[in-house]
Amino acid sequence: MPAPYPEEFRRRAVHAVREGEPVAQVAARLNIAESGLRRWLDREEVDAGRRPGLPSEERKELAELPRRNRKLEMENEILKRAAAYFAQENVLPI
Numbered sequence: 001m002p003a004p005y006p007e008e009f010r011r012r013a014v015h016a017v018r019e020g021e022p023v024a025q026v027a028a029r030l031n032i033a034e035s036g037l038r039r040w041l042d043r044e045e046v047d048a049g050r051r052p053g054l055p056s057e058e059r060k061e062l063a064e065l066p067r068r069n070r071k072l073e074m075e076n077e078i079l080k081r082a083a084a085y086f087a088q089e090n091v092l093p094i
Contacts, residue, residue: 005032013037014044 009030016026017037027034046053054062 010040014040017041 013026013030013032014037017023023034023037023041027037030037042051043056045051047055049055
């Protein structure tokens with residue numbers, strides 16, 4: 001998988017198309033795939049609210065939620081085991 005292009009590079013490419021330069025010409029000049037440039041254009045429209053969809057920030061947050069959930073579940077399990085361990089120590093003999 002190729003390394004992602006810098007955000008500034010993407011913004012300039014999108015701006016060039018928005019200024020009226022054809023997608024194919026911008027893609028050829030920057031040596032990138034037309035399909036990639038079209039995806040950047042679509043993503044920019046969604047982020048700007050001109051098109052329905054999930055904005056980039058919300059997409060990142062949704063991707064992070066399962067990882068945070070797993071971490072919290074592990075921490076919860078550790079706390080349960082620690083509480084059970086300390087509860088056993090505090091039991092008085094009969």
